[in-house]
Amino acid sequence: MITNMHRVHIATFFTPDSPPAREESSESTANALRDLYAYPRETLRPWVRVNFVSSIDGAVSVDGVSGALGTPADRLVFETLRELADVVLVGAGTVRAENYGGARVGAEGRRRRVASGMPEVPPIAVVSARAHLDPHSRLFTDTEVAPIVVTCTDADPARVRALADAGARIVTAGEGQVTGDGLIAALEDLGLRRVLCEGGPSLFGQLTADDAVDEVCLTTAPVLVGGTAGRVATSPGTRVTAMTPAHILTDTDGTVLTRWVRLPRP
Template identity: 70%
Template sequence: MQRVHIATYLTSDSGSEGTNPGELTAEALRELYAYPMGAPQPWVRANFVCSIDGAVSVGGVSGTLGTPADKRVFDALREAADVVVVGAGTVRAENYGGVQIGAEGRNRRVASGMSAVPPIAVVSARAHLDPGARLFTDTEVAPIVITSSAADPVRVAALAEAGAHVIQTHGREISGAALLASMEELGLRRILCEGGPTLFGQLTAEGLVDELCLTTAPVLVGGNAGRIATSAQAATVSMRPAHVLADTDGTVLTRWVRLPRP
C-alpha cells in the first residue's frame, strides 16, 4: 500500500534497501490505525467495505468485496480494538465466528495491557441468535450479547447457556448510548463497529461515531445492494480525512475522523 495525501498525488515512505519504497510496513500500518490516547469517552470506530458504485454487499454478504489490502487493514483494526461490535443481522448473514489474532498480535496486545483476543459484542434487541452458531462454537472468547428487557427469556437463557455474557438494557430497544455505557462498564473503550448498516446508521444518527475506516473495492456491482448506513432520520456529521491509502490493485482505503463538536 502507498500513502496518498491528496487525490492525485501518491507519496512513498522510505523503504529499506531491497524493498518497494512505496510499501507500508506492518508496523507503520498499525501506527496509522492506532486509537487516540486519552480519549475522554469510548472511541467508536466503524469499518466498512463498499464497491466503487457504493454497494455494501454482493449476494447479501460483504466478504466478496474484500481485497488483500482490505484484509490487512481489517486485521490491524481488530488487533487494536478492545471489542468488536456487530449487529445481529450481520452476524447471521456473514456467519460470524470469534476474532482470530496471530501469536505476534497477541503478544503486542498483552504487552500493552490488553486481553490477548477481543470479544465480539452482538447487538440484538430480541436476542434473535442461534446458540449453535459459529459465534458461540468457534471462538476463544465468550461473545457478549447486548439485548433488551423485552427479549424472550427463553432465548436469553439459551444464549447464556451457550456461553454468552448477556447484558439486558432497559426498554424495548437498545440505544447507542446504552450500548456504549455497557461497553464502558466492562472496560471496553476502543470500540470497532463492523456493521451492519442499521447499527452504523443508528450510531451516526445519535452522533456517536468518532471515526470511519472505509475501503473502496475496485469493482462495480450494480444491483440493489444497500449503503453502509441506514437510519430512520438523516444526520450530518462533519468529518476530515486522516489518511488515504491505495494498493496496486486499485483498492482505496480511507480513514475519516469526526471534526470537534462546535
C-alpha cells in the same frame, strides 16, 4: 471560484511486485498501519470506529455477503483494526448473514496485545434487541472468547437464557431498543473503550443517528457491482456529522482506504 483544492498524493503499496522486497515491505507496512490506525490516547468516552468495505458504485455486499469485495489491502487493514480493538461490535443481522465466528489474532498480534496490557483476543459484542441469535451458531461454537450479547430488558427470557447457557455474557442496554448512548455506557462499564464496529448498515445508521460515531474506516474496492445491494448506513432518520480525512491510502490493485475522523464535538 473553487479555492484550496489539493491533489492527494498519499500511497502505500501493500502488494509489491518484487518478491525479494515483499517480506521487508510487508512488515514495514504493517508497522505503519498500526501507527496510522492507532486509537486516540485520551478520550472522554469509548471511541467508536466503524469499518466498512464497498464497491465503487456503493454496494456493501455481493450476493448478501461483504467478503466478495475484499482485497489483500482491505484484509490487512481488517486484521490491523481487530488487533487494536478492545471489542468488535456487530449487529445481529450481520452475524447471521456473514456467519460470524470469534475474532482471530495472529501470534505476533497476540504478543503485541499482551505487551500493551490487552487480552490476546478481543470479544465479539453483538447488538440484538430481541436476543434473536442461534446459540448453536459459529458465534458460540467457533470462538476463543465468549461473545457479549447486548440486548434489552424486555427481550424474550427464554432466548436470553439459551444464549447465556451457550456461554454468552448478557448485557442489557435499554428497554425496547438498544440506543447509542445505552450501548456506549454498557461498553464503558465493561472497560471496553476502543470499539471497532463492523456493521451492519442498520447498526451503523443507528449509531450515526444517535451521534455516537467517532471515526469511519472505509475501503473502496476497485469493482462495480450494480444490483440491489444496500449502502453502508441506513436509518429512519438522518443526521449530518462533519468529518475530516485522517489519511487516504491506495494499493497497486486500485483499492482505496480512507480514515475519516469526526470534527471536535461542540
